[in-house]
Amino acid sequence: MKLHQIFAKPVDRAIEGVIKADDAASLPLELEEYVLTQEVQQRLDGFLAAYNDYRGANGVWISGFFGSGKSHLLKMLAVLLENREVGGQRAFTYFEGKCEGDRLLAANLKKAVALPSRSILFNIDQKATVSSKQAEFDALLSVFFQVFHEMQGYYGKLGYIAQFERDLDSRGQYDAFRVAYGEIAGKPWEKGREQAVMEKRNIAQAYGQITGVSGVGDGILEQYRQDYRVSIEDFADEVWAYLQRQERGFRLNFFVDEVGQYIAGNIKLMTNLQTIAESLATKCQGQAWILVTAQEDMDTVLGAEGKQQSNDFSKIQDRFKNRMKLTSQNVAEVIQTRLLLKTTASEAALKALYASHQNNFKTLFDFADGSKTFRTFKDGDHFIKTYPFIPYQFELFKTAIEQLSQHSAFEGKHSSVGERSMLGVFQAVVVCLREGEVGQLATFDLMFEGIRTTLKSMIQAAILSAERNLGDDFAVRVLKALFLVKYVREFKATVRNVCVLMREGLEQNPTDLEAQVQGALNRLEQESYVQRNGELYEYLTDEEKDIEKEIKNVEVDRNNILTELNQLIVKGTLIPKKIRHGNDQDYDFTTVIDDQRYGNVHELTLHVITPLYPDGDNEAVLQAQTMGKAELRVVLPPDARLMRDLELWLQTETYIRQQTGKPHTSSIQQIINQKQLQNDERKRGLTVRLAESLAEATLILNGAVLCHQGQGRLMAAFEDLITQTYPHLLMLRNETYTKERVQQVLSPGQPGIFGDLTEPEQEVLNFIQRTKNAGGRSTVKSLQEQFRSKPYGWQDLAVLFFVAVLVVRGKVQPPAYGHILVGERVGTGLLGRGQQGNVILRPQAV
Known part of the structure; x- marks a missing residue:
């Protein structure tokens, strides 16, 4: 017996290996041959329970590896839920026989198809235009608007034309406009709107005819184009308005094929998908659903482009609580x-x-x-x-x-x-x-x-x-x-x-x-x-190519990348470890990179924003985040190559370390040695490029973009940060305070100090007096801590100088360290770091 004779159906018959969302001709065969496997039945049980009894989650995530049947299942659900007539019978009829033996599934399916609904099925990568992909923020939203408008008969490819049509429709003038345009232009409106730029005059005449006002239509579409704006909230409002015009309980379901490939690696698109689903859930209360397909593991989609993106991808997946995972x-x-x-x-x-x-x-x-x-x-x-x-x-x-x-x-x-x-x-x-x-x-x-x-x-x-x-x-x-x-x-x-x-x-x-x-x-x-x-x-x-693939497959966490960036920027020579102010005062600062803190916490903060940061290209958001903070934001310019090379450097270092001590052939070891030399050179190049990025970075302080230019712009921005954080620094008038000046004030034989107290001397005396009145006691150390912090920012020697002046002027009692200090011991008590926490200062009794 020949093998082809054992099969119930001809093995060489046309079986569409890939299900296409827009292929309606194959629907009867697809419905007839669709296999309702045990696994799919189990997944459908969970989905139908959620669909028939909405409890807040309107997102469905259908996942599986390549060729696992995700697209087929998505298409069948789209046809089934609206119970479309295909091949002379309703879609549910095709499925009813497939549910034999599972009465509960059959009942749930019947209940689901009884709900009036409309399905919008599309492959998002096919629908997205080049221009919409370039406008990242609106890319996903534009596609949803497009298919929604097309479902209503409007021109989805150009949103402003669809808005014009929708407004006419809401006023009951759309049909009249189409007739008027056809008579004037000699072609149907459905053709004319595709050539809207060339048809401006005919459109204006038709609009004027239906409104009864001559000339009112001049430039009408151009005005719509200029005014057209979209937001996710607008989309949810439009969907809700559409649903309100339908019968009670009507559902509008979006079936999005291969959304995983489309949004892979783009955090904004991932976030937009999440927001669209959440906005529809909030506004439409279970009457609008989004069902999407994506690969089981995004690494298989991203290939050698890295694995950090697939980790980001998993975050949006968590927003879709109804899961339908297909396996081998x-x-x-x-x-x-x-x-x-x-x-x-x-x-x-x-x-x-x-x-x-x-x-x-x-x-x-x-x-x-x-x-x-x-x-x-x-x-x-x-x-x-x-x-x-x-x-x-x-x-x-x-x-x-x-x-x-x-x-x-x-x-x-x-x-x-x-x-x-x-x-x-x-x-x-x-x-x-x-x-x-x-x-x-x-x-x-x-x-x-x-x-x-x-x-x-x-x-x-x-x-x-x-x-x-x-x-x-x-x-x-x-x-x-x-x-x-x-x-x-x-x-x-x-x-x-x-x-x-x-x-x-x-x-x-x-x-x-x-x-x-x-x-x-x-x-x-x-x-x-x-x-x-x-x-x-x-x-x-090729061995070299194989090793390169292995290097690129090394798991590198985003935090590891940021840590290495901190090593290069702060612990390298690109930025000083302390900020030097004009009065020779050094200020410590906290280093933060993309919200990740490194080292100790100080009052001043240097926050570096990399191209990996979710809102890194949204200057308004970054400005708002700095309001009221003692923080200088250094926003590195977009440089995907720089970040990729940094990741590759870290991957290579990790790979070489992993290979150390392992037995290799001489050719492999030679390649690994060469990789180390190349990686050393890569690090030197990264340091140079980071310096260039810092020189071109946008500097933001307290909600404003700083305009410093030239090589010293970063240090000038640090000066602004200090001046803004410590406004009382002005009291010091840029004077320099040294240990010698303190000792000079306290030296015997110095002429007396008369006249009114200076502003900083009065500030120190007031603090000592307030502390005494509150029942506390002031030490040299507590004074230094007080005036070192906001709003003063004074160096410790400046505080000691003012205390010494107050002692000499008789405004403060000689410091006490168990007993009152006199003579040279006064200077020792003030300047000796080991004693400052115990040296007590009291105001002189009046």
Whole structure:
């Protein structure tokens, strides 16, 4: 019996591997063939409970790895919830039969579709225009406005035109305007609005005609364009206004496909998505929902671009409390049902095949030598559902493509096997085997053909070369299998395990297969297509590129990046460790980078804002945050390359440290040594570029942007910070106070000091007097602490000088240290740091 004869449906029939949000023609087939797996049923139970009984969470997050069926599920929900008529019957009718055996799910589905609703389904990356992507703050919101306007029949691509149409509609003039325009322009309004710039005169005439006032329409669209502004609050208000015009209990549901790829790495877009969902929840009270799809792990989307973004990405995911996560188990069930469903006649032959070989399955399909253990066939039914595939292939292939994606093996920023889906790849394998006999198995190397066209030519260069030059088809197939598992850490590519991957049939002789595999591996090693390390074989790519990928995959926390930035800026030579004021006073300051404090806390703060800061490009927000604070904000200019190089420097340092002491081949060690030299040079370059960034930084103090220019602008800004924080510094009149001046005042034989007290002398005397009146006592140390802080900022020697003057003038009693100090001991008591906490000062009795 041929393999193609055992399947219930033709294996080469058109199966759309990738579900497209805007493809309506395929809807009947998609509904008919949709597999309501056990996993999806479980996820639907939770979602429908929330949808039918709203309790505050209106966001649904559908996640899964590449090709797991996220988009298909999203599209089916969009059609099902509004119970659209497809192919002559309602969508619920298609699903009703799929719910047999689960009455509760069927009841919940029926309840959900009974709620009047409208679904807006779209792929956000397709809808977003280049201009909207450039305007980061409004990008996501613009797309939501666009699809909302289009659903109502307005021109969504240009929001101001849609606003014009909506205003006409609200006044009951929209239909009349369309008719008038058609008569004047000789074309329908739906065509004319696409050429609004060219149609200004016709639009003005039509508007004047329906309003009955000549000339009133001149420049009407231009005025709308100039006045058009959007906000998330406006969007929520418009949705709510639309809902109020519908029947009671009406729902408006937004189904957003691949939102994860669109917002990846952009904190503003992530925050906007969260705010849109929350605003709709607040305003519409469960009548507006957002359902989105995203990859299970954003590292597989971001590839080599770094992992900090995926950590940021997880924060927005937490805002969507209704979760529907799809796993490889779901994919396997879909493939088994849509592609591998067997005829009744073939089941008997497959049961016999299972019975005759089931005792050998562990030997034939278990991986050894420390590889991960995969579950084999559970029973005869499982064998029938899965054949000609082996259970391990579903999970191993899933892991293989995820790891290849993390190593940027696929074309395009977000490309992967997901462009064809797991279903498409497995179908390609079955089509390849369709003329084989029952008993033949799918080998793992055949999976390569399903992803070949999406792989970068560089990553598959060795395979392309082997196909041209090796002249050994089986060896090339082994090379393809090794390529697929190259980055799968759980798989050990020993001869035994490669034999499992390459087993072509249940009857194949294990000894012959091992000899064939060993021969192929030997040939590949000789030709330098693979390398052998002990018993393990590995597909070879450029070693330097491999090491670069490993470096970029090193986990670097954002806080580690900021810590290294602090080391370069403050602990380096770019900024002095203390601030020197004009009166030769040194001031300590607290260092803060992106809200992260380093070192001790002081009254003055230097806050460096990096391009990583969420509101780093919003000057108004940064100004507002500094109001009333003793803080100088240094806002570094946007420089993605600088931050990326800083992250790369830290990743490389971490990688080299991790590799120290490990055994490496001479070529690998040479590459690692070269990486260290390059990284040292990178650090020197970072110091230079940071200095340039600091010179160009925006300086903000107490809500105002400082305008200092030149090399000394940062020190001038520090002077402003000190002057503003310590306004009483002016009392000192920029005089210099030294230990010698204090001793000179107290020296015997000095002429008396007469006249009125100076302003600072009076301040010190007042403090001593207030302390005594409050029942306390003043020490030299407490005086220094008082006048060192706001609003004074005086240096300690200045305070000691004024105390000495007050003693000489008879305004303060000679200091006491257990007993009254006299003579030279007065100076010792004031100036001796070890005694200042115990040297008491009292005002002279009048």
